[in-house]
Amino acid sequence: MTLKQIRYFIAVAELGSISAAAQTVFISQSTLTLAIQQLEEELDAALFTRSAKGMTLTHQGHQFLRQSNLIQSTVQSAKRNLQAFNYQEEGELVIGVTSLVAGYFLADLLTRFQLAYPKVGVSVVEDERHYVEHLLVNGEIDVGVLILSNLENRQALQTEVLVHSPYRLWLPTRHPLLDYDSISLADAAAEPLIQLNADEMAHNARSFWRQLDHSPNIILRTNSTEAVRSLVASGFGLSIQPDITHRPWSLEGDIIEARSLHDLNDTLDVGLAWRRGSQRPAMVDAFLSVVRGGHR
Known part of the structure; x- marks a missing residue:
């Protein structure tokens, strides 16, 4: 049973019509009909008597309507109290x-x-x-x-x-590595690389480069993420960066591609x-x- 079902039930009970209730709660008639049927199955009770004139509450329906109004009132009161607490807290x-x-x-x-x-x-x-x-x-x-x-x-x-932000390789458009089915750390290390040093990123990079037998070809180090984007997009070099920093274009509007490295599982x-x-x-x-x- 959900609060939505209770809200839908109250609407049908008050209006006596699926079509009128559907307009009130802004859903389709078929969705509302299904919700009422599922509610009756959950409760194992017939809440309405159906006829050509509309929907009429049964005795059990009247009992459940009282409880439903109480539930809805309690939820609304809880929301008001919480919001009042938040806004008054100093x-x-x-x-x-x-x-x-x-x-x-x-x-x-x-x-x-x-x-x-x-x-x-x-x-x-x-x-x-x-x-x-x-x-x-x-x-x-x-x-x-x-x-x-x-x-x-x-x-x-x-x-x-x-x-947990995974690392990916940033590349310019039309770079040969984009045609690879799978890119490795060794593939990236053989390319000219740009290292972001901000916020200990160089330290984090050293941890995943240790698994290689040779050093990566780092040609430039910078503290600016925007500089990394611009340099990668212009084709100056590639870079391995966490996904939280990725944007698909540089300040100049050039596209930056990002690809996973199959042997790099570290996260930031x-x-x-x-x-x-x-x-x-x-x-x-x-x-x-x-x-x-x-x-x-």
Whole structure:
């Protein structure tokens, strides 16, 4: 039994007609008829008497209508109470982020949190991962949104992964590797490569290059994701990047292709971190709830 079925049942009971109820709840008559039939099967009871004139509640239908109105009223009351709590809640929340995460996650998380808690003041500290960790452990910030792959203070921090982002090879259009049925790390290593250094990406890259017997042909290192896009799209070199950073075009409008590497299974793990052990500030729980709701 679902809340939708209950809403549909109430509409039919009040209007006495499938066609009128279908217009009210904005679904087709066939969908509404099926929903009522499934509800009657679930309850093992006939809720309506059908006739040419419409739908009339049976005795069991009247009993269920009273319960249905109570259920709907309870749900609406719960929603109102929660929304009232969110909008009345006041406080401060300090979030720590690293540079790469700030570019791809921060705006969405802050927008959703401030819609739910408009009276909460939010401030953001952007810095390198090790310093964000230091601030979290010392209690100087409330929660961190960062790459979790390289965390050092795991015993002092509690974490929750939001995204496991796989790595893929970025190529310009018409590159010969695009004709391969399968591309390997060795294939990529033989090509001129552009390395993104922002947010410890070079450290992460070294972990998957270790499986090769020879060093990759890295011809340029940069802290700018946009520079990587432009250079790849223009044919200057290739790059291996996590999917969270991929966009199919550069700032100049040139196409960037992305292909999986069959022997690269590493992921870039992005998520939340907060201090372990001590009681969390109420605003951290609120933030975790909002973020979790958007990343199921």
